Amino acid sequence: MKPPLTTVRKFTDSLAFMELPVFSYIDRNDFAIVKMEELGMPLPYQTPVFRPDHFSIIIIPDGVASYRVDDTVFKLCSNNVLFIRPDTFLSGKWSSLGKAYYISFSNHFLLHHWPAGIDEIQKMGSKKGYAAWFEPNMIENIERICLDMYDEAVCKTPYKYEVIANLILNLLLLIRQQQYTEKPVKAKKHNCYVAAFIGQMENNFSRIISGETTAVLRIKDYAEMQNLNEGYLSKIVSNTTGKTVNQWIHEKLINEIKYLLKNTNKPMREIATLYGFNDLNYFYNYFKRHTNNAPGYFRRYCNAIAKPGTDYRNIVVNV
Amino acid sequence: MPYGTPMWFRANCFSLTLTIDALGCYSTKTNTFAIKPGTLFFSRPNMHRQLEWQNITEVYHLTFSEHFLAKYAGVALFKTFPFLILESVVPRLADTEVLTDLSKICLQIGQVQKENSHFKNNIIANLLTRLLLRVKQHFWDGYTGPVKDKEPDIVMQFIKNLEQHYQQLQQGKATLQLRVKDYAAMQGVHENYLYTVIKEQTGKMVSHWIAEKTILAAQSLLEDPSFTIKEISYRLGFAYVSYFTTFFKKHTGFTPKDFRNKSNV
Numbered sequence: 192m193k194p195p196l197t198t199v200r201k202f203t204d205s206l207a208f209m210e211l212p213v214f215s216y217i218d219r220n221d222f223a224i225v226k227m228e229e230l231g232m233p234l235p236y237q238t239p240v241f242r243p244d245h246f247s248i249i250i251i252p253d254g255v256a257s258y259r260v261d262d263t264v265f266k267l268c269s270n271n272v273l274f275i276r277p278d279t280f281l282s283g284k285w286s287s288l289g290k291a292y293y294i295s296f297s298n299h300f301l302l303h304h305w306p307a308g309i310d311e312i313q314k315m316g317s318k319k320g321y322a323a324w325f326e327p328n329m330i331e332n333i334e335r336i337c338l339d340m341y342d343e344a345v346c347k348t349p350y351k352y353e354v355i356a357n358l359i360l361n362l363l364l365l366i367r368q369q370q371y372t373e374k375p376v377k378a379k380k381h382n383c384y385v386a387a388f389i390g391q392m393e394n395n396f397s398r399i400i401s402g403e404t405t406a407v408l409r410i411k412d413y414a415e416m417q418n419l420n421e422g423y424l425s426k427i428v429s430n431t432t433g434k435t436v437n438q439w440i441h442e443k444l445i446n447e448i449k450y451l452l453k454n455t456n457k458p459m460r461e462i463a464t465l466y467g468f469n470d471l472n473y474f475y476n477y478f479k480r481h482t483n484n485a486p487g488y489f490r491r492y493c494n495a496i497a498k499p500g501t502d503y504r505n506i507v508v509n510v
Numbered sequence: 511m512p513y514g515t516p517m518w519f520r521a522n523c524f525s526l527t528l529t530i531d532a533l534g535c536y537s538t539k540t541n542t543f544a545i546k547p548g549t550l551f552f553s554r555p556n557m558h559r560q561l562e563w564q565n566i567t568e569v570y571h572l573t574f575s576e577h578f579l580a581k582y583a584g585v586a587l588f589k590t591f592p593f594l595i596l597e598s599v600v601p602r603l604a605d606t607e608v609l610t611d612l613s614k615i616c617l618q619i620g621q622v623q624k625e626n627s628h629f630k631n632n633i634i635a636n637l638l639t640r641l642l643l644r645v646k647q648h649f650w651d652g653y654t655g656p657v658k659d660k661e662p663d664i665v666m667q668f669i670k671n672l673e674q675h676y677q678q679l680q681q682g683k684a685t686l687q688l689r690v691k692d693y694a695a696m697q698g699v700h701e702n703y704l705y706t707v708i709k710e711q712t713g714k715m716v717s718h719w720i721a722e723k724t725i726l727a728a729q730s731l732l733e734d735p736s737f738t739i740k741e742i743s744y745r746l747g748f749a750y751v752s753y754f755t756t757f758f759k760k761h762t763g764f765t766p767k768d769f770r771n772k773s774n775v
Contacts, residue, residue, distance in 0.1 A: 306584070307585065310584060350651070351647075354640065354643050354644070357636060360583075361633065361640070364629050364633050365633070367629060368629040368633070
């Protein structure tokens with residue numbers, strides 16, 4: 192029942208991994224739009240768990256699916272749109288599919304073709320996934336944007352990526368318009384450093400999961416990455432978020448370990464080495480200190496209460 | 511109908527006119543164009559122009575300021591759409607396919623304008639950017655500047671230099687503010703000559719052009735909370751913060767701090 196965890200991070204690689212067709216117009220890794228009904232997935236279809244390095248927008252004019260972003264399950268049906276940030280555990284299950292679009296794009300894509308778009312992404316807030324429900328006439332509008340984007344993607348016009356970036360931003364604006372009725376507060380000066388720190392931290396854990404590195408970075412490394420003083424970074428992080436840098440890192444690490452314990456059958460020793468614990472005892476102690484439970488006990492407990500056929504014990508969001 | 515605008519009027523913002531079905535005539539100080547179905551023309555702020563319409567069935571007219579696009583869509587107008595500043599009409603008539611495409615975007619803008627949402631301006635700016643991108647895509651692929659004629663266009667060249675310089679200032683690549691003398695030297699003409707030509711053709715003094723551009727640059731930097739006012743004033747080439755504050759207040763009526771607080775609310 193548990194979908195397998197993969198180390199694949201790029202969109203085209205994930206298509207190839209699922210043995211779905213990679214169309215010839217998807218010629219780059221930092222942007223793609225796919226009409227999902229053309230993929231020919233056998234329904235119901237359960238994707239493996241990915242840890243993508245790109246943003247995803249899923250638009251469903253007609254279909255039923257449930258997507259799992261970290262520990263949150265989004266139950267999606269027709270007229271829903273889901274926005275997902277990179278560096279999350281992502282898996283989806285399609286039970287019916289009439290028409291749907293999957294758009295993936297990376298930070299780098301926006302930065303390269305429409306630098307101003309980065310701010311727009313920042314304004315989307317810090318949640319890992321956003322789902323929104325649209326009126327039928329709005330979804331028509333959104334679908335037109337998708338079709339425009341698809342047309343743009345398959346042909347070779349000049350400035351096509353600029354136009355695509357523009358269309359993506361339009362989608363994001365429409366999602367935000369649906370999300371907030373009030374005008375959001377403008378970002379403070381320090382927030383960009385804090386956001387960058389959180390982004391880098393998440394990226395670090397993604398690289399660990401995909402096996403590229405085993406080093407859990409420390410505050411010194413993060414400060415160096417942004418050319419800031421260690422003390423300054425820790426001060427602004429704890430002032431703006433209420434949590435210290437170390438708390439952020441430990442919490443994230445514990446959450447990742449918990450995820451693996453809960454959702455995979457990886458042996459304990461493997462998980463420990465993955466995160467650079469050379470001594471298994473130290474790993475047990477570390478986990479117990481932060482959660483008050485031994486890792487083995489936690490895994491058994493989770494398996495025991497998981498009823499077969501349910502989406503385990505996750506937070507379920509009905510859009 | 512027929513309707514003509516008064517002799518040589520000037521507007522304070524950019525405008526873009528898409529003619530689906532109308533006849534008329536559009537003249538600038540240097541050129542006159544016949545307006546036929548499929549003509550797309552635009553004007554920049556403070557450009558002398560004159561319009562005459564014989565009949566109008568379907569025409570879309572959009573006006574916007576540089577600041578609007580910069581604030582809501584993050585567009586650096588000169589960098590992304592140089593043709594808006596350096597040209598006044600598209601080189602050929604648009605074919606029907608392009609026309610329907612463009613008019614669809616115009617209609618969408620009109621629709622969004624009637625709605626009441628907090629993101630209205632962002633969405634309009636986004637659509638406008640798309641419209642301009644489409645125009646760029648269809649008419650000006652690989653455009654860098656107007657076709658050189660024998661007599662170099664001093665006004666155009668001046669505006670181009672000005673834009674480039676302010677882009678560099680904003681990015682921190684230049685620290686000294688150029689003066690009238692420097693702009694004249696860039697084109698190899700005398701200061702007084704540049705001054706006369708600019709004043710005659712645009713109706714504004716060179717120093718006005720420079721001051722206006724400085725204010726625009728200051729405003730866009732002020733909207734970014736990651737710069738302090740001190741940093742901004744140094745970046746724009748002011749030696750003293752107090753001079754910058756006075757200058758800003760004189761031209762906008764607000765102190766930089768007030769402006770920043772106001773735009774953050």
